Amino acid sequence: MKVLEVIPITRGIFASGTLSYFSIKPVSRGDLVKISLRNKETSAIVGKVADVSDEKVALKKSGFKLKPIKAVICEKFFSDDWFKILEKLSRTLLIPSHAILSSILPKAILANPKSDFGKLTEVGLRKHLREHCKYALKGSFEDRVDYFRGIIREHFARKKSLMVITPRIDNIEKLKNLLGRGIDDYIFCFSSELAAKKYLLEYDKALREAHPILIIGTPQVLFLDRPDLETLVIDEESSRLWRDRGFFSLDFRRVAEIVSEEKKLKLFFSDQVLRIETIYKAEMGLIEAKNTISGRIRDSVETKIIEMLKTENFFWISDDLSREIKDSLRRGEKILLFANRKGYSSFTICQDCSRPQLCSNCSVPLVLHKIRDARKFICHHCFKVQEVPTSCQSCGSWRLKDYGLGIEKVAEEFSKLFPKAEFECQRSDLEVPRGRTAHNSEKVVIGTEAIFSHPETSFDLVAVISIDNLFTIPDFRINETIFRLIIELKQRAKKKFILQTRLNDNKLIKDAVSGNISGFYQDEIEARKNFGYPPFAAVIKLSYGSKDLGSLKKEGEKALSVLKDYNPISFPAFHEKINGLYRRNILLKMPNGWRRDDKLQPLLENLSGIWQVSVDPESII
Numbered sequence: 001m002k003v004l005e006v007i008p009i010t011r012g013i014f015a016s017g018t019l020s021y022f023s024i025k026p027v028s029r030g031d032l033v034k035i036s037l038r039n040k041e042t043s044a045i046v047g048k049v050a051d052v053s054d055e056k057v058a059l060k061k062s063g064f065k066l067k068p069i070k071a072v073i074c075e076k077f078f079s080d081d082w083f084k085i086l087e088k089l090s091r092t093l094l095i096p097s098h099a100i101l102s103s104i105l106p107k108a109i110l111a112n113p114k115s116d117f118g119k120l121t122e123v124g125l126r127k128h129l130r131e132h133c134k135y136a137l138k139g140s141f142e143d144r145v146d147y148f149r150g151i152i153r154e155h156f157a158r159k160k161s162l163m164v165i166t167p168r169i170d171n172i173e174k175l176k177n178l179l180g181r182g183i184d185d186y187i188f189c190f191s192s193e194l195a196a197k198k199y200l201l202e203y204d205k206a207l208r209e210a211h212p213i214l215i216i217g218t219p220q221v222l223f224l225d226r227p228d229l230e231t232l233v234i235d236e237e238s239s240r241l242w243r244d245r246g247f248f249s250l251d252f253r254r255v256a257e258i259v260s261e262e263k264k265l266k267l268f269f270s271d272q273v274l275r276i277e278t279i280y281k282a283e284m285g286l287i288e289a290k291n292t293i294s295g296r297i298r299d300s301v302e303t304k305i306i307e308m309l310k311t312e313n314f315f316w317i318s319d320d321l322s323r324e325i326k327d328s329l330r331r332g333e334k335i336l337l338f339a340n341r342k343g344y345s346s347f348t349i350c351q352d353c354s355r356p357q358l359c360s361n362c363s364v365p366l367v368l369h370k371i372r373d374a375r376k377f378i379c380h381h382c383f384k385v386q387e388v389p390t391s392c393q394s395c396g397s398w399r400l401k402d403y404g405l406g407i408e409k410v411a412e413e414f415s416k417l418f419p420k421a422e423f424e425c426q427r428s429d430l431e432v433p434r435g436r437t438a439h440n441s442e443k444v445v446i447g448t449e450a451i452f453s454h455p456e457t458s459f460d461l462v463a464v465i466s467i468d469n470l471f472t473i474p475d476f477r478i479n480e481t482i483f484r485l486i487i488e489l490k491q492r493a494k495k496k497f498i499l500q501t502r503l504n505d506n507k508l509i510k511d512a513v514s515g516n517i518s519g520f521y522q523d524e525i526e527a528r529k530n531f532g533y534p535p536f537a538a539v540i541k542l543s544y545g546s547k548d549l550g551s552l553k554k555e556g557e558k559a560l561s562v563l564k565d566y567n568p569i570s571f572p573a574f575h576e577k578i579n580g581l582y583r584r585n586i587l588l589k590m591p592n593g594w595r596r597d598d599k600l601q602p603l604l605e606n607l608s609g610i611w612q613v614s615v616d617p618e619s620i621i
Contacts, residue, residue, distance in 0.1 A: 002027055004069065005048035007086075008037055009101045009110065011246055018047060018097075022066045032077035032113050034070040041070060043110055045078045045101065074113035082223075085262050089255060092595060094540070094604050094613045099248040104255060106190070106220045108199035130230065130264040134257075136282045137270040138293040138517075140491070144235065144270050145178045147290070152179065155230060156186075156212045162231040163215040165222065165256060167241035169193055170453065175216050175235075183214065190217035190224070219252035222259050232260050233268040238275045238484060240618055249614040272297070273487055276480055276528070277535040279521055297487065297515030302496045305513060307504040308466065316405060316465050317413045318500060324461065325414075328496075329421055329443070333460035337414065337446045338489055339407045340467055342426075343367040343378065346404030350392035357393055357400065359384060363577035368402045370412075382579045410465055411446050426450050452488060462493035466500055474574070475621050476533045479508055483520050486512035532589055534616055540588040540604070541620055542611040543573065545581035552582050555610060559586055562603055566590070574621035586611070587620055 004027060005018045021035055031046045090097045137147060148164065155162050164179075166172060169191045180187040188206040190199065203224060206213060212228055215221060219242070222232075234256050244250040260267040269278050274293055282289040306320045317325070317337075328335050347365035348357045356365045359379035366377035368388065375388045391398050411425040426447035451457060470482050490497045490513070499513060511520040529536050542559060546552040560568050566588050573583035594600060604613055 001052045003050045003052050003066065004033075004046050005050075006033060006035060006044035006046050006069070007101060008035065008042050008044045008098045009105060010037065010042055011099050011102045011248065019044070020066060021069045022052065023069050023072075025072065027069070027072060028075065030076050030078040030080070030083070031072055032074040032110075033072050036067060036070060043073065044069075047083070077113050081262060085259055088258050088262070091601065092258065093250065093254060093615050094601070095248045095250055099246075100250060100255075103244050103246075103248075103250050103252075104220060105223060106199065106203075107192075108194070108196040109203065109223065111196060112200050132261055132264045133266050134260075134281075134287045135266065135268045135290050136274055136278055136287045136293050137268055137290045138272070138274055138295070139270070139291065140272055140297075145175070147270075148175075148179055148233070151231065152183070152214055156183070159212050159228060160230040161212045161215070161226050161228045162233065163217075163221065163224075163229060164233040164235055165217060165219055165252075166235045167218065167239045167252070168236065168453075169218060171236065172216050172218070174456070179214060179216070186211050187214045187216065190215070190221040192218065192220075219255060222252075222256060225263070229263075229265065231266040231268065232256060233270060235270050237269040237278065238271045238273055243618060247612055249612070249617060251616075272491065273484055273517060276521065276524055280525060280535045294518040294521050296517065299490075299515065301490060301493045303490070303513050304496070304498045305504055305509065306498060306500045308500050308502045310502075315413055316410055316500075317417060321463055321498060321500060322417055324463065324496070324498060325418070328461045329418065331460075332443070333495070334458075335444045336451065336459040336462045336489075336492060337410055337444070337465060338448070338451070338462065339405050339410050339446070339465045340448055340470065340485075341367075341404065341406045342380065342408075342448055343369045343406035344375075344408040344412075345402035345406055346469075348377075348388075348400055348402045350395060350397050351399035351401055352397040353392060353395040355392065355394045357389070361577075361580050362575065364575050367406065369406075370408050381575065405466055405469070407446050407448060414444070414446065449485070451492070458492050458494055460493070460495045461498070462489055462496075463498040464489060464500060466502075468501055468503055471503065471506075473621070475619050476528065476531065477618060479520075479524055479527075483508060483512045483524075487515065490515075535592075538590045538592055538594050539616055539620060540590060540594075541614045541617045542586040542588075542604075542607065543583060543614070544611045545578070545583045547580055547582070549582050552584055556584050556586070559607055559611060562607065563588065566600065585620070 002023050004021045004023055006021060007018055019035070019037070027033065027046055027049055029046055029049055033044050033046055035042055035044045086097050086100060089095070089100050137144060139147065152162065164175060166175065172189050172191055176187060176189050186209065188202050190202065194202070206215060206224060207226065215224060234253055237253060242252045244252070257267060269287065278287065279294055281287045282293055306318055308318060325335060345368040348368055349355070357377070358364065359366050359382065361382045361384060362379055364379065364381055367380055369376045369378050377386045377388055378384070392400060407425055411423065414423060421444055423444035423446055426445070445451070445459070467482065467485065470478060486499065486509070497513070499509065501509060503509060507523065508520060528534065533539065544552065544555055546555070556570055560570055563586070569587040571585055573585055576583060607613065
């Protein structure tokens with residue numbers, strides 16, 4: 001009889017890192033097995049196998065009764081190289097192995113596994129002949145595609161395969177159409193949209209194809225391997241979509257980076273605007289720049305910044321913008337009016353006590369919506385819908401006034417200014433069927449960032465109603481977020497781009513509108529250096545939520561005591577209460593070599609059952 005240590009494949013927050021079972025049948029390290037976990041059948045990877053006679057003392061001390069595994073699903077499913085990758089990922093990102101496995105293993109493969117799906121075959125024999133290198137590539141989507149075509153031809157000529165991963169499913173088909181010309185039989189695409197049967201068929205073909213191939217997919221395709229795979233491309237590397245949105249915030253860019261390091265692959269970071277950290281590493285010589293990655297973005301789009309003046313009769317669509325829209329409509333052009341808020345008004349204030357009207361489940365202002373001429377309050381966090389009250393929830397006053405921008409308010413103003421013009425307003429319940437390009441027939445679209453989920457959509461005129469509210473968010477990455485948002489919106493404009501703002505002297509806005517990456521980067525990197533943020537230090541955020549404020553305080557004090565040697569900073573979350581849970585954050589600023597600290601990791605791992613731990617998070621608030 002054998003005693004097994006297995007890693008369950010589950011995202012369960014309270015699941016152990018490894019569990020012990022026994023088997024009377026032969027089992028090896030790397031086998032995929034079926035186990036019973038909390039009265040449910042779950043897949044698991046065998047990490048260690050020992051004879052029961054060698055574990056007698058440990059078993060007696062544990063006091064637990066071992067359960068048998070249910071079955072061996074697949075032998076030699078997980079290779080030694082993948083065990084090394086898994087260990088490094090867990091150590092680097094402070095995420096349990098079981099949660100990483102659940103995120104990176106394709107569901108179709110888990111449902112119908114084969115022993116050669118994860119096996120590295122000849123890679124272990126050949127990778128010592130390769131040199132791991134990192135490159136940075138900046139350019140528009142079209143420029144990047146041209147570059148990719150060149151390296152595909154060069155790879156195929158040398159009988160080498162390559163892989164491109166992207167965070168957006170919509171982008172896979174676009175890349176396939178542009179890169180697959182002439183190599184249709186040697187291009188393989190993978191995403192969760194593929195039916196399981198089709199996924200398995202394509203996966204098997206990709207493994208067995210004798211000719212070099214191009215693989216395009218979402219991050220789970222990283223599990224696919226071939227002996228001739230030489231290069232990995234992370235396209236749209238600055239996108240926020242790379243992060244898993246579950247409790248364990250797995251950054252798939254780091255997964256790809258560690259996979260490329262262990263497999264000795266060439267790694268490309270590519271995007272229109274690369275992350276601040278990536279540009280910095282290129283400047284320091286840690287990444288080789290394939291072109292001028294902080295150069296100005298060149299285009300032929302006419303740009304204009306309109307200063308929004310405070311007037312007695314204020315309208316979000318200014319007179320200047322109204323004239324631009326009128327001219328564009330007369331020419332029959334397509335128009336996008338962008339606002340980054342859904343609803344009609346983003347908050348409502350009592351004129352007597354000056355307090356905002358808040359959601360009872362969340363400590364956030366209720367958003368006013370106009371739905372079929374009816375006024376409703378909706379919380380955009382717990383999605384609670386309620387009637388608009390006639391009096392203040394704090395003092396009872398009837399003097400309530402709504403403020404702020406929402407796309408429904410923009411739509412109302414537009415319909416009054418241009419009553420004969422047809423338009424589409426992107427509401428939260430608007431769904432565009434996948435497979436067709438959104439807004440093909442509409443001349444005017446009034447929308448939010450949801451427009452970016454339709455990569456083919458472009459407009460003759462793109463007008464930003466206002467994004468000034470974003471400058472009030474106290475987060476160290478917010479400037480980068482605003483800069484990238486303006487760049488992405490300008491990319492959608494074919495002829496003219498207009499931005500309305502009350503901050504017309506703001507240098508960030510001017511740099512973004514003119515495509516001045518270098519100017520923005522120099523300001524941002526200096527600010528991060530002064531305040532000790534990445535890339536000059538590592539940030540580790542711990543977050544905890546509880547319905548009981550007393551419990552929240554108690555757990556917070558306990559965590560601060562455990563981490564006292566690391567100067568922890570404790571503060572309420574930006575939205576202190578969401579869905580009935582009070583939330584608190586603890587921030588650690590660590591030197592970049594913190595992973596060599598043998599004491600910190602066990603402390604954080606012990607806290608991770610209760611606290612959500614995120615390394616270099618997208619947001620610290």
